[in-house]
Amino acid sequence: MSEYVIETAKGKWEVIVGLEIHCQIISKSKIFSGASTEFGDNPNENVSFVDAGMPGMLPTLNRWCVHQAVKTGLGLNAKINKYSEFSRKNYFYADLPSGYQITQFRYPIVGEGKIRIDLPDGSNKDIGIERMHIEQDAGKSIHDLSPTKSYIDLNRAGVGLMEIVTKPDFRAPEEAGAFLRKLRSILRYLETCDGNMDEGSMRCDVNVSVRPYGSNELRTRCEMKNVNSVKFVMQAIENEAKRHVEVYENGGDIIQETRQFDPTTGQTKVMRKKEFAHDYRYFPEPDLPPLVLDDAYIESIKQEMVELPDAKKTRFINELGLTAYDASVICENKEVADFFEKASAGHDAKKVANWLIGDFFAMLNKRKLSIKESPVSAENLGNLVELISKSVISGKIAKDVFEIMSETGDSPEKIVEEKGLRQVTDVSAIEAIVDKIIAENPDNVAAYKKGKTNLAGWFVGQTMKMSQGKANPAMVNELVKQKLDK
Amino acid sequence: MKDITKLTVAQALSGLKKKEFSATELTEAYIDNIEQNTKVNAFVTKSFEIAKQQASEADKRYASGNSLPLDGIPLGIKDLFCTKNIRTTACSKILGEFIPPYESTVTNNLLQDGAVFLGKLNMDEFAMGGSNETSCFGPVVNPWSKDKDLVPGGSSGGSAAAVSAHLCAASTGTDTGGSIREPAAFCGCTGIKPTYGRCSRYGIIAFASSLDQAGPIAQDVRDCAVLLKSMAGFDAKDSTSYDTPVPDYESFLEQDINGMVVGIPKEYRLDGMNKEIVAYWDKAAEILKSGGAKVKEISLPHTKYALAAYYVLAPAEASSNLARYDGIRFGNRKNGNSLDELYINTRTEGFGNEVKRRIMIGTYVLSAGYYDAYYLKAQKVRRLIHDDFMNAFKECDVILTPTSPITAFPIGDEKMLQNPINMYLNDVFTVSVNLAGLPALSLPIGLSAEGLPYGMQIIGKPFDEQTIFKAAYKLEQDTGFERI
Numbered sequence: 009m010s011e012y013v014i015e016t017a018k019g020k021w022e023v024i025v026g027l028e029i030h031c032q033i034i035s036k037s038k039i040f041s042g043a044s045t046e047f048g049d050n051p052n053e054n055v056s057f058v059d060a061g062m063p064g065m066l067p068t069l070n071r072w073c074v075h076q077a078v079k080t081g082l083g084l085n086a087k088i089n090k091y092s093e094f095s096r097k098n099y100f101y102a103d104l105p106s107g108y109q110i111t112q113f114r115y116p117i118v119g120e121g122k123i124r125i126d127l128p129d130g131s132n133k134d135i136g137i138e139r140m141h142i143e144q145d146a147g148k149s150i151h152d153l154s155p156t157k158s159y160i161d162l163n164r165a166g167v168g169l170m171e172i173v174t175k176p177d178f179r180a181p182e183e184a185g186a187f188l189r190k191l192r193s194i195l196r197y198l199e200t201c202d203g204n205m206d207e208g209s210m211r212c213d214v215n216v217s218v219r220p221y222g223s224n225e226l227r228t229r230c231e232m233k234n235v236n237s238v239k240f241v242m243q244a245i246e247n248e249a250k251r252h253v254e255v256y257e258n259g260g261d262i263i264q265e266t267r268q269f270d271p272t273t274g275q276t277k278v279m280r281k282k283e284f285a286h287d288y289r290y291f292p293e294p295d296l297p298p299l300v301l302d303d304a305y306i307e308s309i310k311q312e313m314v315e316l317p318d319a320k321k322t323r324f325i326n327e328l329g330l331t332a333y334d335a336s337v338i339c340e341n342k343e344v345a346d347f348f349e350k351a352s353a354g355h356d357a358k359k360v361a362n363w364l365i366g367d368f369f370a371m372l373n374k375r376k377l378s379i380k381e382s383p384v385s386a387e388n389l390g391n392l393v394e395l396i397s398k399s400v401i402s403g404k405i406a407k408d409v410f411e412i413m414s415e416t417g418d419s420p421e422k423i424v425e426e427k428g429l430r431q432v433t434d435v436s437a438i439e440a441i442v443d444k445i446i447a448e449n450p451d452n453v454a455a456y457k458k459g460k461t462n463l464a465g466w467f468v469g470q471t472m473k474m475s476q477g478k479a480n481p482a483m484v485n486e487l488v489k490q491k492l493d494k
Numbered sequence: 495m496k497d498i499t500k501l502t503v504a505q506a507l508s509g510l511k512k513k514e515f516s517a518t519e520l521t522e523a524y525i526d527n528i529e530q531n532t533k534v535n536a537f538v539t540k541s542f543e544i545a546k547q548q549a550s551e552a553d554k555r556y557a558s559g560n561s562l563p564l565d566g567i568p569l570g571i572k573d574l575f576c577t578k579n580i581r582t583t584a585c586s587k588i589l590g591e592f593i594p595p596y597e598s599t600v601t602n603n604l605l606q607d608g609a610v611f612l613g614k615l616n617m618d619e620f621a622m623g624g625s626n627e628t629s630c631f632g633p634v635v636n637p638w639s640k641d642k643d644l645v646p647g648g649s650s651g652g653s654a655a656a657v658s659a660h661l662c663a664a665s666t667g668t669d670t671g672g673s674i675r676e677p678a679a680f681c682g683c684t685g686i687k688p689t690y691g692r693c694s695r696y697g698i699i700a701f702a703s704s705l706d707q708a709g710p711i712a713q714d715v716r717d718c719a720v721l722l723k724s725m726a727g728f729d730a731k732d733s734t735s736y737d738t739p740v741p742d743y744e745s746f747l748e749q750d751i752n753g754m755v756v757g758i759p760k761e762y763r764l765d766g767m768n769k770e771i772v773a774y775w776d777k778a779a780e781i782l783k784s785g786g787a788k789v790k791e792i793s794l795p796h797t798k799y800a801l802a803a804y805y806v807l808a809p810a811e812a813s814s815n816l817a818r819y820d821g822i823r824f825g826n827r828k829n830g831n832s833l834d835e836l837y838i839n840t841r842t843e844g845f846g847n848e849v850k851r852r853i854m855i856g857t858y859v860l861s862a863g864y865y866d867a868y869y870l871k872a873q874k875v876r877r878l879i880h881d882d883f884m885n886a887f888k889e890c891d892v893i894l895t896p897t898s899p900i901t902a903f904p905i906g907d908e909k910m911l912q913n914p915i916n917m918y919l920n921d922v923f924t925v926s927v928n929l930a931g932l933p934a935l936s937l938p939i940g941l942s943a944e945g946l947p948y949g950m951q952i953i954g955k956p957f958d959e960q961t962i963f964k965a966a967y968k969l970e971q972d973t974g975f976e977r978i
Binding site for chain 2: 057060061062063064065066067068069096098100101102105106107108158160287289290291294295296297
């Protein structure tokens with residue numbers, strides 16, 4: 009990819025970015041209690057005594073959350089640590105009932121890994137994963153319901169999170185965007201996190217610093233908390249980097265601080281200065297023994313790994329002949345990829361891909377439907393392509409058939425039969441039409457013969473029109489030429 | 495009729511089974527004692543109506559011949575155990591009128607076995623203290639007090655004093671650094687802190703999670719065995735509880751101790767140690783020897799670092815465990831103009847001085863820049879102390895030491911109050927056991943010249959409470975200690 013450089017009158021600057029992503033674990037119950045994780049229930053409906061930090065309550069680890077974390081670690085091509093420990097991160101806040109968050113500090117469950125991102129120009133880059141640990145989410149404070157009171161909803165308190173920390177490998181906003189899309193895609197493939205940034209089930213903290221272009225130094229970074237869309241993450245990086253450059257070029261210094269990204273202005277503002285940074289007083293959680301995994305356990309999870317987007321993409325390119333672009337569009341979403349595989353089975357995969365990315369997506373967009381709700385089934389889409397391949401209908405007629413399919417959900421075969429759209433390939437039938445048009449338009453025939461050869465197209469068009477589009481276009485072309493040149 | 499409140503649990507069970515008296519009669523006898531003897535100040539919450547109800551149900555079971563292991567035995571419960579529908583305060587103002595909607599596993603086990611709960615017992619605030627003077631309900635008076643009112647020891651001061659004064663048949667305690675054993679020793683009772691993980695901590699208000707263990711305080715060794723059997727056991731709700739069967743401890747009591755090796759740690763012979771306690775220590779060793787045990791000097795070389803490590807680790811965990819008392823969801827709240835002010839006001843008013851001191855120490859030792867020097871160092875010491883014991887147990891079966899270097903001291907004692915370290919020094923023989931997670935029992939060995947009880951401590955291997963009970967029973971038989 010072309011380099012991302014901030015260029016001013018005074019110089020060139022490079023951007024350094026690292027991300028920390030909190031991903032809510034898909035699990036029925038919370039990570040340290042049996043309460044439900046259902047999103048959108050009434051406030052404080054899903055709160056156990058443990059979640060509320062009642063006296064004498066103890067956490068017990070939800071095994072499923074461990075399973076999900078290991079699966080995710082494998083999906084990040086990362087090292088699974090057979091020994092990990094829980095720690096307490098101590099701070100006071102009204103939506104943190106125990107006064108500490110149970111997290112992992114010195115010994116996370118997942119170590120170093122990497123993710124390959126796909127950049128808009130078709131190139132790739134590997135982004136390093138520093139670590140991933142599991143922890144509990146806090147509750148929610150609601151400050152805008154009353155001028156004098158804050159309300160606390162503990163439904164989210166104790167929901168399991170995976171915190172993925174990347175290496176500072178990003179050099180452009182687009183890289184961070186591509187990473188988040190790829191990560192979301194992997195998590196959804198694995199079904200370990202639903203990746204919905206707008207619902208907060210995937211939240212991103214962005215660390216940004218800049219340095220003079222070509223240098224190797226690492227300058228002070230600022231962290232932006234909870235940036236909640238891919239677009240905002242890219243915007244936050246761009247604007248924060250510009251701010252740094254401006255400060256440096258005006259002779260100032262960047263102070264390490266936590267900043268907040270404002271989606272309405274696109275700018276960042278100070279949230280917490282370093283001197284007010286919490287001292288979290290981490291120490292090993294005495295209520296939970298260390299988490300020790302054995303090889304057999306990790307192996308059993310490896311066995312249930314699904315094919316991930318990169319592997320699928322490679323297969324689609326190599327085995328089905330898709331272009332890199334089509335393959336990556338199709339593989340980003342597992343449901344789309346599954347739909348595609350079903351649709352293309354036994355048919356021309358490249359054509360199916362074209363239809364899927366073109367007319368099919370346009371239809372879903374227009375109707376505001378998810379792929380699950382599509383009136384056109386995968387089998388029917390495949391069959392439609394098959395009808396074109398076998399010259400039963402023309403590509404043009406196929407568009408009409410597809411329109412009807414998306415209205416009725418009917419199979420293309422049924423529509424073609426009922427509407428009599430089957431392509432005419434009977435030479436004598438087409439010949440009769442061509443003859444008729446030649447006979448009725450002697451002037452045009454004469455003009456053609458005098459050298460206006462592009463009138464051939466007009467004869468083809470007339471023939472197609474008279475056949476209601478059903479005549480095989482190749483045959484029409486050939487017959488028209490033959491007859492006119494006679 | 496003789497005073498049925500003087501009976502041990504085992505004797506009372508036998509009387510109940512023989513229908514010599516009913517559970518209701520027994521319960522009412524204790525209620526009378528509690529109402530008459532208010533000076534001890536052992537009960538901070540009385541649940542007499544509930545107790546009478548429980549007793550009447552026990553009587554029904556006796557009548558039908560389907561009695562439970564502890565059916566109709568009136569107990570006092572340390573106020574650190576959450577008891578469903580009975581106020582639980584940890585003797586701290588900060589919990590106010592907190593009534594738990596849940597039952598701790600240990601008290602639930604006792605209820606399942608038919609026990610009757612008379613009420614909640616006084617203790618040091620959040621179990622922090624060695625004299626029961628930090629309770630927001632005022633100090634407990636040791637029933638052995640002569641002219642001056644003496645402390646019962648702590649933190650389970652109410653538990654020991656109530657048993658000693660026959661205000662309940664037995665009681666529950668918790669022990670983080672000696673909180674069962676020291677008050678048991680000061681009040682002439684018997685108490686056991688089992689192996690860490692033997693009893694569930696679920697529903698016990700946490701002081702220092704890696705050290706806290708529940709255990710019984712009772713009149714004698716047999717009662718401790720009977721009660722511990724009921725209290726102990728694996729609990730899926732406590733990830734640190736241990737999944738191993740609970741032996742029938744009582745069946746070990748009368749077993750021969752012939753051949754048992756008793757270790758005497760030389761590091762516990764402190765310079766300038768009280769001569770009386772040394773004499774009792776020697777006497778205890780002689781008694782065990784007379785039963786066929788071999789007595790052997792052993793070494794626990796890191797003993798001198800135990801107190802320091804303990805007073806880093808316990809406050810560190812406590813500072814975090816007590817963060818939840820913030821006035822937001824339960825207990826007392828004192829409002830302020832901001833969230834921070836609410837916290838400050840609530841906690842300033844709600845916590846007593848000793849609790850504040852430990853929160854500050856704990857916060858300090860966990861702070862950035864100090865963690866390695868204090869917390870991490872203390873954890874390393876803890877490991878060494880654990881290893882000391884494991885090495886010692888290669889050559890002995892139990893370890894015999896005094897429980898405390900002193901007897902009960904007066905309430906409001908100048909020396910103890912002017913420097914908290916003096917109070918902490920009383921834990922010198924008990925804290926190592928918690929750091930190593932071992933079981934240890936304290937039983938009375940005799941009286942001082944002033945007529946106050948001394949306690950002897952028997953420390954065992956992990957999950958080998960039965961050997962402790964064997965040795966303790968022999969010691970008890972030959973000591974002939976006379977209770978009040």
